[in-house]
Amino acid sequence: xxxxxxxxxxxxxxxxxxxxxxxxxxxxxxxxxxxxxxxxxxxxxxxxxxxxxxxxxxxxxxxxxxxxxxxxxxxxxxxxxxxxxxxxxxxxxxxxxxxxxxxxxxxxxxxxxxxxxxxxxxxxxxxxxxxxxxxxxxxxxxxxxxxxxxxxxxxxxxxxxxxxxxxxxxxxxxxxxxxxxxxxxxxxxxxxxxxxxxxxxxxxxxxxxxxxxxxxxxxxxxxxxxxxxxxxxxxxxxxxxxxxxxxxxxxxxxxxxxxxxxxxxxxxxxxxxxxxxxxxxxxxxxxxxxxxxxxxxxxxxxxxxxxxxxxxxxxxxxxxxxxxxxxxxxxxxxxxxxxxxxxxxxxxxxxxxxxxxxxxxxxxxxxxxxxxxxxxxxxxxxxxxxxxxxxxxxxxxxxxxxxxxxxxxxxxxxxxxxxxxxxxxxxxxxxxxxxxxxxxxxxxxxxxxxxxxxxxxxxxxxxx
RNA sequence: GUCCCGUUCGUCUAGAGGCCUAGGACACCAGCCUUUCACGUUGGCAGCACGGGUUCGAAUCCCGUACGGGACGCCA
Numbered sequence: 001x002x003x004x005x006x007x008x009x010x011x012x013x014x015x016x017x018x019x020x021x022x023x024x025x026x027x028x029x030x031x032x033x034x035x036x037x038x039x040x041x042x043x044x045x046x047x048x049x050x051x052x053x054x055x056x057x058x059x060x061x062x063x064x065x066x067x068x069x070x071x072x073x074x075x076x077x078x079x080x081x082x083x084x085x086x087x088x089x090x091x092x093x094x095x096x097x098x099x100x101x102x103x104x105x106x107x108x109x110x111x112x113x114x115x116x117x118x119x120x121x122x123x124x125x126x127x128x129x130x131x132x133x134x135x136x137x138x139x140x141x142x143x144x145x146x147x148x149x150x151x152x153x154x155x156x157x158x159x160x161x162x163x164x165x166x167x168x169x170x171x172x173x174x175x176x177x178x179x180x181x182x183x184x185x186x187x188x189x190x191x192x193x194x195x196x197x198x199x200x201x202x203x204x205x206x207x208x209x210x211x212x213x214x215x216x217x218x219x220x221x222x223x224x225x226x227x228x229x230x231x232x233x234x235x236x237x238x239x240x241x242x243x244x245x246x247x248x249x250x251x252x253x254x255x256x257x258x259x260x261x262x263x264x265x266x267x268x269x270x271x272x273x274x275x276x277x278x279x280x281x282x283x284x285x286x287x288x289x290x291x292x293x294x295x296x297x298x299x300x301x302x303x304x305x306x307x308x309x310x311x312x313x314x315x316x317x318x319x320x321x322x323x324x325x326x327x328x329x330x331x332x333x334x335x336x337x338x339x340x341x342x343x344x345x346x347x348x349x350x351x352x353x354x355x356x357x358x359x360x361x362x363x364x365x366x367x368x369x370x371x372x373x374x375x376x377x378x379x380x381x382x383x384x385x386x387x388x389x390x391x392x393x394x395x396x397x398x399x400x401x402x403x404x405x406x407x408x409x410x411x412x413x414x415x416x417x418x419x420x421x422x423x424x425x426x427x428x429x430x431x432x433x434x435x436x437x438x439x440x441x442x443x444x445x446x447x448x449x450x451x452x453x454x455x456x457x458x459x460x461x462x463x464x
Numbered sequence: 465g466u467c468c469c470g471u472u473c474g475u476c477u478a479g480a481g482g483c484c485u486a487g488g489a490c491a492c493c494a495g496c497c498u499u500u501c502a503c504g505u506u507g508g509c510a511g512c513a514c515g516g517g518u519u520c521g522a523a524u525c526c527c528g529u530a531c532g533g534g535a536c537g538c539c540a
Binding site: 008009010012042043044045047048049098100102105109112113115116117118119120138140142158161162163164167169171172174175176177179181182183185186201202203204205206207209227229230232234236237238264267268269270271272273274275276277293294295296297298299300302303304305306307309313352353354355363409412413416422423424425426427428430431435437438439440441442443444 | 465466467468469470471474475476477478487488489490491498499500501502503532533534535536537538539540
């Protein structure tokens with residue numbers, strides 16, 4: 001049987017990093033087994049669901065390379081089917097009508113809390129026929145939970161999880177307004193979508209017992225379950241905005257590459273020996289749900305950043321240049337005539353020195369603009385009278401230098417030898433004049449990319 | 465409160481009874497490389513939550529405690 005997995009977010013907000021990891025594991029599991037990976041938008045909460053959130057989720061998944069293999073299923077559109085199954089259960093005697101009012105239920109819960117019992121519906125309508133006063137009154141449909149025995153769920157991550165059936169409630173599957181509840185809709189949808197493996201966050205672990213009631217009552221095969229631990233913030237608490245970036249789109253904006261985010265997320269709670277750098281295709285072959293850890297993991301931005309640097313160094317120079325130019329434009333930096341070309345020329349050197357696209361963008365500003373760069377204080381300090389004199393001298397000699405990337409380095413060394421100075425003595429003031437900073441790509445690369453004319457202009461400006 | 469799940473360096477993890485003097489990665493510190501910064505490289509710091517068992521032998525198995533997380537809605 002073909003493996004089919006699904007990612008089922010509810011569109012009540014942006015896709016956060018925890019959801020992204022759930023999607024990734026579903027995707028990897030499906031790919032590893034040559035199966036299909038689907039998306040279901042759980043939009044049954046009309047109050048909180050928005051089209052904007054749906055678009056953001058789709059956008060985030062596409063960015064991560066986790067778009068579904070089939071068009072997304074919208075849960076709200078399947079209401080009739082959910083109702084049909086609820087009524088079938090009723091007809092089979094596996095569910096019943098309940099006329100208990102919200103007030104009655106609240107009272108039940110409060111009394112239970114006061115007596116130290118778990119809050120539970122008392123099943124008052126399970127075996128009771130409606131009287132005349134119920135006529136025309138709205139009712140909910142509740143499923144009959146098994147009274148004895150226990151429910152065992154073999155979980156692919158957590159192992160065998162079991163609970164005494166006495167702990168289970170007669171949960172509502174159809175509300176009194178005729179709409180299905182989440183726990184019921186999920187089961188019907190997963191069954192209809194022929195999902196073979198339900199991989200989700202372990203906040204759903206105990207819900208699984210309740211969902212099993214529906215599978216069992218309908219006589220449907222239960223899918224395999226795998227509940228993965230949640231991601232926490234650096235302080236161990238549930239991940240939230242105060243921990244920094246949580247939305248997938250935030251990571252994109254901050255200059256992380258989707259491959260790096262994917263690799264990081266994969267290693268969070270999953271490992272394969274000592275391997276750390278695991279590109280997507282390698283992940284597909286290695287991934288085994290059984291290797292997923294059982295404990296919650298904390299988000300570590302430093303490690304993500306490090307990994308991002310590794311992917312950045314391997315990234316395509318043209319693609320990086322495009323991205324950086326876009327970011328520069330967004331920063332409203334003024335492009336020089338040859339600005340874009342210079343950024344591209346320096347990209348191989350630039351990307352070795354950055355860990356994120358934002359950092360890369362900052363490092364490219366001096367190259368894209370025309371004219372003397374904005375001087376950092378530390379760079380300014382390098383331009384002593386002595387250094388300025390040297391720059392002026394160098395500018396004159398530079399007019400006859402060969403302007404090739406491969407020749408400039410040697411030419412500079414020769415120049416220093418003739419003048420009897422160390423390379424560092426000329427390189428640093430030169431770096432300051434050309435880039436306005438004390439750090440930059442190798443100075444010969446900067447000279448080469450800037451071109452003789454622009455370089456001369458900046459050196460003379462620095463010398464005066 | 466009841467039920468479910470978890471606990472190896474600061475963080476992510478390797479580890480399926482002897483291979484463990486507990487390995488790797490990030491972070492941190494020091495050295496090397498070097499025209500700056502990075503990269504790279506060498507070394508260092510640092511951990512089996514605690515208490516009982518079982519066993520010739522336990523990070524690994526069992527029980528308990530502590531701590532953490534999750535679920536208990538006519539929310540998803």
